[in-house]
Amino acid sequence: MPLRATVRNRIRQQIVAGTLSPGARLVERNLAVELGVSRVPVREALRDLVAEGYAVDRATRGIAVRDYPAAEIDELFEIREALEGVLLHRALAGLPDGGAAELRHCLDEARSALDAGDPVAAVAANARFHEVLAAVAAGPMLRGMLLGIRDRMRWLLRQHGNPAQMHAEHEALLDAIISGDRPAAEQMFRQHLFTSRAAVTEFAAVDQPSGADHAMGAGR
DSSP states (O other): OOHHHHHHHHHHHHHHHTSSOTTOBOOHHHHHHHHTSOHHHHHHHHHHHHHHTSEEEOGGGOEEEOOOOHHHHHHHHHHHHHHHHHHHHHHHTOOOTTHHHHHHHHHHHHHHHHHTTOHHHHHHHHHHHHHHHHHHHOOHHHHHHHHHTHHHHHHHHTTOSOHHHHHHHHHHHHHHHHHTOHHHHHHHHHHHHHHHHHHHHHHHHHOOOOOOBOTTOSOO
């Protein structure tokens, strides 16, 4: 993989994971030191991240991790509802052999993390549940569409401040899918969207970007 792509992927992963928070400055020389590379691939990677929508170029103030305005969060939820609604329909038609076990494994990982008092790992396991559901239930076209918003969905799902609630909803949703209970699955799907949206709204209200430099550096 070209160095530019490697650097871009590592910075993107930190943005999606929340290590680099909205509003944090992405500084070439400090990122270069952190990642052990020259400034050239960092500069190229930052251009890519701006083009992809993960960062913004604030002209004289430099490049920073972007935040999501309320209108764009609304749009992302609309896209999620539409695509995952199709995904739910396909899942209710029947999971492939081993599909239910893969999803149960995600739930077990989330439960173990919750029991260990590790909410970060629990949130990550909850996010994987959605990705595994797409992997086992979506057709190639739907899978490709979901892949197109995968990183934004990861960011979205990591804003959920109550991983135990998300885990409980995933358990109920999977039980309804496996039993073929369409009304229960659709009701839980709507509930899950509602609680996720409320969590993101709450997160946005208390975590407004300050524009301060991230620990990775200051100055461009």
